[in-house]
Amino acid sequence: MSKRIWVSGMLAFLCMLNVLGTAALAAEPPAIGTNAEAAALVDVKSGRVLYSKRGDRPMRIASLTKIMTAIVAIEESKLTDIVKVSTRAAGKEGSSLYLKAGQEMSLKHMLYGLMLRSGNDAATAIAEHVGGSVEGFAVMMNRKAEQIGLDHSNFTNPSGLDESADHYSSANDLAKLAAYSLKNPTFQEIVQTKMIKVPNPNESWEYTWFNKNKMLGLFDGADGVKTGYTKLAKRCLVSSATRNGQQLVVVTLNDGDDWADHTRLLRWGYEHYPLVPLLKKGQAVEGTPYVAEREFSYPLLSVEKDRVTSEPESFPLESLDARLGEKGTLRLKLDDRLIGTVPLVDPASPRLKAADKAAFGFQATDADVTAWNAWSLSLRKAIRAMLSPGV
Incomplete structure (x- = not known):
């Protein structure tokens, strides 16, 4: 290998390292210090x-x-x-x-x-x-x-x-x-x-x-x-x-x-680190027949937005959560780190407010929501009473 070819190759390699280094630096916010201990x-x-x-x-x-x-x-x-x-x-x-x-x-x-x-x-x-x-x-x-x-x-x-x-x-x-x-x-x-x-x-x-x-x-x-x-x-x-x-x-x-x-x-x-909306309340969750029960936002660097993934997990039909209206959980991760979970419910679930459903094409009455909340609270109290140790 001639000296000229070797030098050209090294220059190209160093340029590539410089580009990669610049990209890595761009992935992090500029350093900031304080006078604090x-x-x-x-x-x-x-x-x-x-x-x-x-x-x-x-x-x-x-x-x-x-x-x-x-x-x-x-x-x-x-x-x-x-x-x-x-x-x-x-x-x-x-x-x-x-x-x-x-x-x-x-x-x-x-x-x-x-x-x-x-x-x-x-x-x-x-x-x-x-x-x-x-x-x-x-x-x-x-x-x-x-x-x-x-x-x-x-x-x-x-x-x-x-x-x-x-x-x-x-x-x-x-x-x-x-x-x-x-x-x-x-x-x-x-x-x-x-x-x-x-x-x-x-x-x-x-x-x-x-x-x-x-x-x-x-x-x-x-x-x-x-x-x-x-x-x-x-x-x-x-x-x-x-x-x-x-x-x-x-x-x-x-x-x-x-x-x-x-x-x-x-x-x-x-x-x-602005708060980035990742999920809307009532939003359909891909791969499932369910929707998100609530919205979810998270503070993210601009380069982190594409690194957020979601994994739906359904509950068995006979489980307590399923009986209470939750059909599963959506787990959100940044890289491999869990950053939050959101309950999944049926699109017609009374757990979603009527106003939120209307925005996504669903219908429910206030009476439905009130009845559901009262029944859910009563059931939870009964379960806690059964599981609590005697006094």
């Missing part, structure tokens, strides 16, 4: 982690703890409950609502003070009311963490004060916790509130609380979540925003430039 960005609806930096590192989290405090209180108590402030709660150090011992306030109003003004006195009062004591409430917090699947978290108090090295979480865990909590309408309403006035039983004037979360005014579509700071944890922040029906959550721990970092990460997420 740890960070995470997730899509709320799907739970997909879009960016993570030391995401599983257990760290001090300051008042981001109050996200857990709020969701446990919302789920385990009534908003109309009257919370009485103890001496211990009134004397709590750090950020405060300046509540007085013996003062009473509704749980709802106290939650606003907890999340907007980061009141450590409110956190303690809530914990004592809901959990019987701060220690009892910590048990409830850790039980909820286990339920959600927070593998790198442990809670010992409701405020996030640096009282114990055993109180910690991670960026990925906090993103998962925020995504879970934001699906609760009460929690979402509280954390997106910029200002609220609350009755003050001790004075002639009302409390006026402004949200410390500056992202609510800095980023278009911002709707949460919580700021945090202690001397050991440094600046911590969880923010959320919704654009075009897609809600994202950003977490940064120990970040001296958190407002700017959250703005950049949110923009990056919306630009490169």
Whole structure:
């Protein structure tokens, strides 16, 4: 082989590698960094982690703890409950609502003070009311963490004060916790509130609380979540925003430039991982006589859209699911990773709302839907009763 031919061949080979390398780079979004010691960005609806930096590192989290405090209180108590402030709660150090011992306030109003003004006195009062004591409430917090699947978290108090090295979480865990909590309408309403006035039983004037979360005014579509700071944890922040029906959550721990970092990460997420509709409610599923019971969307890079596959799986006719109206499941995968499942039903199933059916040429009355829902609920209750252990 002549030297000229060899050189030409090598040049062609190098050009091919360059093209392949460029294509591979194009398959990934441009790199983005933060000033945070740890960070995470997730899509709320799907739970997909879009960016993570030391995401599983257990760290001090300051008042981001109050996200857990709020969701446990919302789920385990009534908003109309009257919370009485103890001496211990009134004397709590750090950020405060300046509540007085013996003062009473509704749980709802106290939650606003907890999340907007980061009141450590409110956190303690809530914990004592809901959990019987701060220690009892910590048990409830850790039980909820286990339920959600927070593998790198442990809670010992409701405020996030640096009282114990055993109180910690991670960026990925906090993103998962925020995504879970934001699906609760009460929690979402509280954390997106910029200002609220609350009755003050001790004075002639009302409390006026402004949200410390500056992202609510800095980023278009911002709707949460919580700021945090202690001397050991440094600046911590969880923010959320919704654009075009897609809600994202950003977490940064120990970040001296958190407002700017959250703005950049949110923009990056919306630009490169938009929510892509993959299935419409009532849409016929190829290879089956069934339709999708609900819509399905997923955040995808542009190069990932063609890598999503679906696999229908039918239930045996005698199965419980089939008797309840589900005829099967459509499993959606990105490459080999399962990203979601959608129930399959008959086109004429009352499980589909009449309006949705009409859009696809199906007909059903409201009476049909009501009757189906009542029968289905009764059957499920009966089955649970039969399967529950005796007491």
